[in-house]
Amino acid sequence: MKTPAADALCPCGGGPFGECCGPLLEGTARAWTAEALMRSRYTAFALGDTDHLWRTWHPSTRPAKVMPSGNQWLGLRIVDVVDGNPGDPTGIVEFEATFRESNWRTRLQHERSLFEFRANRWMYVSAEGS
Numbered sequence: 001m002k003t004p005a006a007d008a009l010c011p012c013g014g015g016p017f018g019e020c021c022g023p024l025l026e027g028t029a030r031a032w033t034a035e036a037l038m039r040s041r042y043t044a045f046a047l048g049d050t051d052h053l054w055r056t057w058h059p060s061t062r063p064a065k066v067m068p069s070g071n072q073w074l075g076l077r078i079v080d081v082v083d084g085n086p087g088d089p090t091g092i093v094e095f096e097a098t099f100r101e102s103n104w105r106t107r108l109q110h111e112r113s114l115f116e117f118r119a120n121r122w123m124y125v126s127a128e129g130s
């Protein structure tokens with residue numbers, strides 16, 4: 001896995017990698033909101049960090065093994081956030097992610113993801129999307 005420099009823009013666009021998703025992927029910091037966890041999962045997809053994806057996936061829905069997407073992830077836009085703050089049991093994050101497939105077609109993934117605060121951390125549960 002190729003990790004960006006700490007002062008490079010985070011793949012999720014939220015700030016310098018070392019102050020944004022970097023510490024979450026390294027496991028030295030925890031996501032305190034559903035949006036922060038969602039951003040870190042996008043970044044994990046972009047970097048191919050399948051361990052982080054597996055760790056942050058709810059045990060009731062996660063696959064036995066997370067496979068790399070094979071896509072080139074180009075950008076993330078948060079569309080809507082419902083709850084998902086410290087103290088909330090659940091949160092919903094709606095986002096649009098742009099990616100390029102291996103055939104170079106650019107596509108948009110639009111999704112509303114459900115997160116649950118469980119065992120003192122946010123976890124991805126499921127998604128509805130198009």
Ligand SMILES: [Zn+2]
Binds near residue numbers: 014020021
């Ligand atoms: Zn980030």
